[in-house]
Amino acid sequence: MSTPTLDIILESLETAKRRQPAQPYAVPNLWRTGATGVAMVDPFDYFIDALAAIKATAPLEPDGAATDEQNWSASATVYNLFVRYNAAFDHDRDGRIGTEPLPGGFRETGTLLKAIAMLPAIRQMGVNTLYLLPLTSIGKVNRKGELGSPYAIKNHFRLDETLGEPALDLPVETQLKALVEAAHHLGMRVVFEFVFRTASIDSDWIAEHPEWFYWLRKDGDLESYGPPAFDHDTLARIYEQVDKHDFHELPEPDETYRNRFAPTPEKITATDNGYNGVTEDGGECVIASAFADWPPDDRQPPWSDVTYLKLHDAPRFNYIAYNTIRMYDEALERPELRAMELWNKITGIIPWCREAFGIDGAMIDMGHALPPELKAAIVAEARRGKPEFAFWDENFDPSPKLKEEGFSAVLGSLPFVIHDVQYIKGLLNFLNRNGVAIPFFATGENHNTPRVCHNYAGREAGRRRALFLFTLGAMLPAMPFIHSGMEICEWHPVNLGLNFNDDDRQRFPAESLPLFSAAACDWENANGLAPLRDDLRRVLDIRSRYFDLVRRGEIGSIVQPYISDPALLTVMRKSGGRSLVFAGNSNFENAVSGTMEFEQETMKLEELITGRTLTISGHKLTHDFAPGECIMFELPDTAQE
Template sequence: MVDPFDYFIDTISTIKASATVMPDTTEMSGQNWSASATVYNLFVRYNAAFDHDRDGHIRTEPLPCGFRETGTLLKAIAMLPYIKRMGVNTLYLLPLTSIGKINRKGELGSPYAIKNPYELDETLGEPVLDLPLEMQLKALVEAAHHLGMRVVFEFVFRTASIDSDWIGEHPEWFYWLRKEGNLASYGPPHFDHDTLARIYEQVDKHDFHELPEPDEAYRSRFAPTPEKITLGANGYIGTTADGGKCVIASAFSDWPPDDRQPPWTDVTYLKLHDSPRFNYIAYNTIRMYDEALEQPEFRAMKLWREIAGIIPHYRKEFGIDGAMIDMGHALPPELKASIVAEARKDAPEFAFWDENFDPSPKLKEEGFNAVFGSLPFVIHDVQYIKGLLNFLNRNGVAIPFFATGENHNTPRVCHTLAGREAGRRRALFLFTLGAVLPAMPFIHSGMEICEWHPVNLGLNFTDDDRQRFPAETLPLFAPAACDWENTNGLEPICDDIRKVLDIRSRHFDLIRCGDIGSIVQPYISDPALLTVMRKSGGRNLLFAGNSNFEEPVTGTMEFGQKKMELDELISGRTLMVSDHKLMLDFAPGQCVLFEIPSADEE
């Protein structure tokens, strides 16, 4: 047993004594600080949870001693020295704001069901502290800054909870569904095969003129803004001019139009445009905006101004260093521009990350410093990884992307059919690969201890997964904790992460180069082996790894120089090139890193 007061006082004293000067926030050779970020992604309510009374359950109510078992800001502060030791310099927090109470998914509700964007989730505070929740959040940010770590909050601007505080004041900011008929049948609009093909063709061509709309039966289910609204036990009820009753329309995944994600019953889409013709929720009104809708006269400017003021509030009140924009790809470009401009007033170094998938110059021009990227979508097959690397080599990397195989919406990289040890090898393989790319090394909390349980069934899940993991029981919605004590019976990879990040820091100027032609894949004799050579400034750094996480593989590489010695940076051993060839014996999932003379070609 550990006395909690002594534990937290000692931890906070250690943090204060370890105060580090924050890195320079000025741009480095045209790059912003995100280019040098190593990120730890923390969902406080889940990742900082702990079974204090050892009864095998995470309680939702505080214990008699005044401490919560669900994750709190105080417990997150206590995690910071551990996070810092891995080499992390940036803390990225999933939404911390108040959560709606109507139609909650799971016992705690989704952090993306935002009830009030200016209020914090009350469960994040430790009652025993008897301190305002805002002060506890300020303490977390200050503690991170003491350790030389920047802090990025995730913000949700596309959706709100179906009992959002905004509904009472601004019902016109929301979509309303008529109560007539069977509300249980409400869901995404159906498109036949030919219509789907036309939608995909037009979107691929960026042709948003007269995008196919849902049928009249679907569109007619939506009501105009009600003249009168009341809040009851089951949410808001509206009354329209003709006396009809209506309710807030819940949300669903709109893209692709035949997406099979579970419905988002606890959230609704904000109505960013006000046009009678487009008074319904579909792909062409909330993401791939029809050009007839995306006109200045239809912009809900009061809502846009309200949204643009949220980040400046948190920057000034809590001292955060950046923002991740949830569903940034679904916001109108003009709204995104105003969000960026408002947040950067008097703070040009403030960082913006976008949930987008292509690190293109266009996003850089829009003021974004990093994007989510595509790596999690290709990790299941080494040939797909090679295809992505070829794409990046041909097109360049204008801004860094998240170098990770997982986030809270994807399967865990440690969860494989081959078993957990293979999953551990896979996690280290992907982290090492990401660390040599012009990207931000990204640790989704729990990955470093080989956590395998999914947080949410968002992307890349199968029907079997959806049967096995009921949505309401997942950590995004229900009480849960990572397996911090037993680490699923596997050796954590924290020390390996630190070693890889040390190597990255010594070669950072080379690695961060995203120029066209700087991500080459030299030939190696076995297709299970992946090679990546980073080239810049007359220096070459080569990664080679075994994507077979169950079996050893041997491969041969060829060099221009007949004979030379190469220092392998991870293990410290010496590799010998003889007769222009280097033969490498890889254990399952093993990776090697070494510099090669610039005169040598693959």
């Protein structure tokens, strides 16, 4: 019988402790007790105690296992962890996050061992699913920042070595397996994010399979390389065809742009700056970097550290554009043009990871940019022998179509409408009219969007906004989603992906962003505010009591009762003789009074969050909402007008 991986980690820690003296090591209390501040510890004792405490806990069954095991995402409460950033801390108290190990062999950047030690605190919030951003090895050429992007995948079958603690003297794979094992012991499922559409510009696959990549001729102006330009009329035609799902003869970039791309080189040479190629005619070429391909007039600069994988072998379409890497001209989509050796390699990644680490699900980055047949093959292979394996898609519409494709959940649109309560109301109306076939992420932020506290650094209004949005999300047929740091009102963006403006780009240079460089959340002081952990758990406890009601996503199931002030937002979920009502103040600076009307003339109601009594009098419930305040109450069917 194999030794549990946690025992292997513990043995390694105890051996290392005997071998070297303890070094000063600071840890935030928030990783242990829920309080702010810092404790000085012996790192070996700290991690030994943390792992021993996990082992001593009676094993927990994951939520939803007994009711709907094959669709467990519907009962998931998610904690999204970018290990390198969210498990980082200034352990030696020198005012910076060092990128090299400390003298005792422990890192200040986030590691899998530190993530294990954080698990009990994460579980105590009511979380039952751990979602990890990419953990794979990172390319070194054209790196953004000092550490590089986790999306610049150098080898899809190897891990980022910096996620391991050198003090353990164990493979990083063993440390990751221990993290999954510990999460399972605490009743949490584990989902990894996978990157299949792109690779690093110095990917290990290039030397063996140059035909899997796009190559750019060196005799052109490489500095001017970027997305192809389309004139106004051509853009209009592109949009019209795509809107109609007409992919026959989609407009191509002009000949000058297409000719910038070289055929697969015959000779490949590895250099410090990446791979150089020489074509049959003696021309030199390099790997073409990636860029935002949709909309086709997106003018973002190229993503210098990554490249698109060439999923089709079609000389006519030997270029990067919207119609080769996203929308796929139907002439390109003929089965005989598929790069099947690459497709088979891609479909083998999740099964390998599932067997190596015991994960429970996958989030597919840029799943919307994969050919449907490839995406279907990825799902089928990963679920072979494990039908309960979950798939989440980076898609915005929780439609029946995605459910039919085998997906368990989608990103959804909530993070993109939170800046205006009227947009939130519009989204809720859309969901009510169309239904919710699969759950979406109930969150106001992720690593590509502004934090919900983005414009409220260290202000109570930001804390109110975070709790308001989380409470609203808990009322929906969605997955409550905690983007690590949200529970301490972290406001610094991880990446400037979507919904940022030019001022943000001036304030947060790319090389300083946590997605690319060493950084840490404010685990010591929680940004000067009271941590939200107890509040989040309180909301999740209410959700669990009404789970059979709030999980329902049929058409007409997300009603917005009338309330007298437009700054107030209401949601009623009604099913099986029970009704649950949410009302919240979207003004996070000022109090707002609002009135709701009911058929019942008088009634006493329990407010579920605080336990206070709400009174209906004269068919009306009038409430003075503090800034950002939310109330929730159960309503008898006869009371709602």
